[in-house]
Amino acid sequence: MSIRRVWIEEGCIACNLCEDLVPEVFEVPAGNTCRPKKGHEAHLTGDDEMDERVQEAADSCPVEVIQLEQD
Numbered sequence: 001m002s003i004r005r006v007w008i009e010e011g012c013i014a015c016n017l018c019e020d021l022v023p024e025v026f027e028v029p030a031g032n033t034c035r036p037k038k039g040h041e042a043h044l045t046g047d048d049e050m051d052e053r054v055q056e057a058a059d060s061c062p063v064e065v066i067q068l069e070q071d
């Protein structure tokens with residue numbers, strides 16, 4: 001299984017946890033909610049270690065708004 005796409009549903013509380021865990025993929029701009037970082041797609045190459053970190057971020061999100069598409 002590889003993570004192919006990441007998006008954030010409404011409801012982010014801007015806790016910054018995902019950015020702390022995977023700053024290559026998530027960013028929480030000051031005063032805003034989380035969004036996939038520009039260029040994050042370059043990090044979704046099927047690398048196991050990266051996929052585990054992104055999965056951990058999704059599992060750790062307190063409001064479960066991080067969505068992943070896997071194949």
Ligand code: SF4
Nearest residue numbers: 012013015016018061
């Ligand atoms: S972990 Fe969830 S609530 Fe926290 S900043 Fe990321 S998307 Fe938002």
